[in-house]
Amino acid sequence: LAKTTQPISMDSYEGQEVNITCSHNNIATNDYITWYQQFPSQGPRFIIQGYKTKVTNEVASLFIPADRKSSTLSLPRVSLSDTAVYYCLVGSLSGSARQLTFGSGTQLTVLP
Amino acid sequence: DARVTQTPRHKVTEMGQEVTMRCQPILGHNTVFWYRQTMMQGLELLAYFRNRAPLDDSGMPKDRFSAEMPDATLATLKIQPSEPRDSAVYFCASGLGLRSTNEKLFFGSGTQLSVL
Numbered sequence: 001l002a003k004t005t006q007p008i009s010m011d012s013y014e015g016q017e018v019n020i021t022c023s024h025n026n027i028a029t030n031d032y033i034t035w036y037q038q039f040p041s042q043g044p045r046f047i048i049q050g051y052k053t054k055v056t057n058e059v060a061s062l063f064i065p066a067d068r069k070s071s072t073l074s075l076p077r078v079s080l081s082d083t084a085v086y087y088c089l090v091g092s093l094s095g096s097a098r099q100l101t102f103g104s105g106t107q108l109t110v111l112p
Numbered sequence: 113d114a115r116v117t118q119t120p121r122h123k124v125t126e127m128g129q130e131v132t133m134r135c136q137p138i139l140g141h142n143t144v145f146w147y148r149q150t151m152m153q154g155l156e157l158l159a160y161f162r163n164r165a166p167l168d169d170s171g172m173p174k175d176r177f178s179a180e181m182p183d184a185t186l187a188t189l190k191i192q193p194s195e196p197r198d199s200a201v202y203f204c205a206s207g208l209g210l211r212s213t214n215e216k217l218f219f220g221s222g223t224q225l226s227v228l
Contacts, residue, residue: 036217
């Protein structure tokens with residue numbers, strides 16, 4: 001089971017780029033890396049997913065080095081509305097749903 | 113805009129009462145997950161269904177919790193009898209399940225349960 005480690009919290013200011021790194025040293029060959037965002041009183045929302053190198057969508061970018069033991073979620077030019085908890089999830093359903101267990105997440109606070 | 117629907121949004125009950133939470137997964141999704149979220153434990157996986165069959169419910173206290181999918185449009189999570197320690201937000205999520213390696217989950221808004 002790939003355990004993930006993220007910073008508990010981060011602060012940033014509006015307009016800055018924010019990078020949140022997740023460590024997953026024992027990631028398995030078949031595992032994908034997925035990031036979710038959660039606002040208070042809402043369920044987590046899928047942001048981005050990747051397997052290796054770089055993935056970009058309209059919301060964020062995901063950087064994954066060659067060894068895949070870590071990944072970095074990059075949020076360009078954050079706004080106050082990006083204040084949320086961000087979860088890194090590593091795993092697949094090929095073995096057990098236990099591999100889709102969320103870690104503690106990173107509380108991102110964007111300041112004016 | 114397709115979404116996972118959970119009812120009720122809020123539930124307050126007394127200890128010992130039965131609680132039933134319902135979830136309507138996104139049409140066409142064949143995997144359903146139940147999670148519980150508390151401040152202390154974060155998001156805990158309780159149960160997982162694929163094509164309505166329970167594949168993993170090892171996260172649930174078996175003596176009081178039960179999860180079922182009577183049909184493809186309804187998943188239920190029951191607690192009987194409920195206890196104060198069951199107070200939490202319960203989330204349902206669904207996914208396409210087309211590939212086991214990169215499942216993307218779509219979450220409902222949750223049921224906020226308070227057991228007094």
